[in-house]
Amino acid sequence: MQTNQMYSDSELLTAIKTTQIDDAIKFMYREYYMLLKTFVCKNSGTEEDAQDVFQEMLVAFINLTRSDKFRGESSIKTFVFSLNRNIWLNELKKRGRAEKRANIFESSKELLTPDVSELIVQIETQKQVLSIIEELGAACKKILLAFYYDDLSIKEILATMDYETEQVVRNKKHKCLKQLEQLLTANPNLAKHLKIALRHGQ
């Protein structure tokens, strides 16, 4: 029988920073999704809204953890609840539900941290980046993901794609990365926020 991985807060942070990311994501769904969904659904959102917000929250939380910007000042449950709530408030704002947003804000402002607005800018930047990457061709996305996210070697990538030699794969990867760089830097304001949002401690 398959058993679900359980984590303490510190173990979860470690799992997120290592290769156990799938188990960590599943744990977060089991542990937090129903609670966070209830909040969105009770505040003018649908089940689909709750799912979208939760996914955005996960991307933001994992990125913050990996870049050491979440330092454990509060429990993970408190932090993700606050993050989820603020993403939803921001979404309501964009949808023009000002009155509803004001009511939720009044009832929840005590949980906001001073740098929440900065976090929201980062999350919005991340969303723009993700939509820009969609402009790349399918082959480019596949090669870049295989190399930079799945950590596959050029040789391993060659085995899964229809290219003739490793050098062809390498050239294609270089071209794709350069193309992405140009897409991202085409908007200087986005590039500025992006460098801050995606800094991984280099």
Place this chain on the structure above:
Amino acid sequence: MDNSNTNTDILIQYLDKELSPEKVLQLEQELRQNVSLKQEFENLLMAKNAVQLYGLQQNIRSLHTGMMDELNLAHATSKPALVRILVRRSMQVAAGLLVVLIGLGVYQYLTISPDKLFRENYQPYQFSVSRSATNTGILEEEYVEKNFPAVIKTFETLSVSDQKQNFIAGQSYLATGAYAKAITCFANVLSLNKPGTSSIFQDDAQYYLALSYLKNNQVALAYPYFELIYNNSNHLYNDKLTSGFMRKLKLLVWKG
């Protein structure tokens, strides 16, 4: 291939950690001196980080559907199963239902105790690891190591304490059976928070203060906090309190 493309290729090789140590040294020196080259490297690094972010998003999306199915299945199967069991059992014991209910009520009345309710709901609070050398950092490290006497000793040397220090000390007093002191610490957290401006550990302190009152046999004082948490769906600990728990709590208040 022009010079610009050659530079880009070398920068990407550097980014991918494919350059020899000699070439790394040479390039790093150039990066320190050549602003436009450094700018291009930062842009490529940004593109690489963007790919990793995209990979993370795709990873979450690929797990999302499966997790929704799992969570929905758990939700859907638990309800019908419960209904079926309840219907079957109620048919079987229809004639004696009233007697059984009365029996259960009497049994619950006789056996329910603050200690039992506390044990059903108490879980020690977990902190993330902190490596700060401040008083709070030391308290937190000692707490993470479950060295509660050390936490208490450190806490009692502090002339002034903030919300987090009181909260950690409260947890330690609670874990070591010093319930009255735990109550004082959790109440301190609430009084140190200013309504409308700060709310550090507010929800957590309310929940553990209620539990401490319960464990200290002060059910009437615990009840308002539990009621506040139960009635506020936005409270962090709202999902910890069931209607069954609240019923038992009312029974305890009534029992005196």
